[in-house]
Amino acid sequence: MKYLRFKYDLGPIPKYSFLEKILIKLVEIVIPKANPDFEESYHYVETWYIEYDETYENDGVCREIGRDVLGRVVVKTPNDRNYGFWADTNMGIDDFIEQMHSEFISQEEFESAWNEELVKIDEKKTKYRSLK
Numbered sequence: 001m002k003y004l005r006f007k008y009d010l011g012p013i014p015k016y017s018f019l020e021k022i023l024i025k026l027v028e029i030v031i032p033k034a035n036p037d038f039e040e041s042y043h044y045v046e047t048w049y050i051e052y053d054e055t056y057e058n059d060g061v062c063r064e065i066g067r068d069v070l071g072r073v074v075v076k077t078p079n080d081r082n083y084g085f086w087a088d089t090n091m092g093i094d095d096f097i098e099q100m101h102s103e104f105i106s107q108e109e110f111e112s113a114w115n116e117e118l119v120k121i122d123e124k125k126t127k128y129r130s131l132k
């Protein structure tokens with residue numbers, strides 16, 4: 001396993017018109033969201049932590065953590081409902097290093113972040129609350 005850290009900003013949460021929202025809901029009936037609990041949380045992530053498996057059978061992202069600008073863990077995937085943002089790409093480890101300017105971190109640093117409490121962002125109030 002390799003462990004990486006990098007900064008990546010998705011930008012603000014997209015604003016959709018009423019008609020666009022209806023169309024999106026209709027599409028989601030046929031094609032469910034890959035990450036229903038974190039779709040908007042991804043826009044708050046500043047720093048990503050990636051656990052990457054380079055073995056032939058499992059080449060790809062195994063686990064991922066997203067921290068916001070306050071350093072709080074706001075995304076932690078995969079889990080039983082969410083597949084993961086980076087796990088849903090075909091990026092190899094070289095892509096993360098070259099395109100995302102990732103740096104290697106220790107397994108201990110990754111595990112420490114993984115074991116931190118997940119914070120859910122209250123979109124309406126833009127405040128944080130603990131997910132316990």
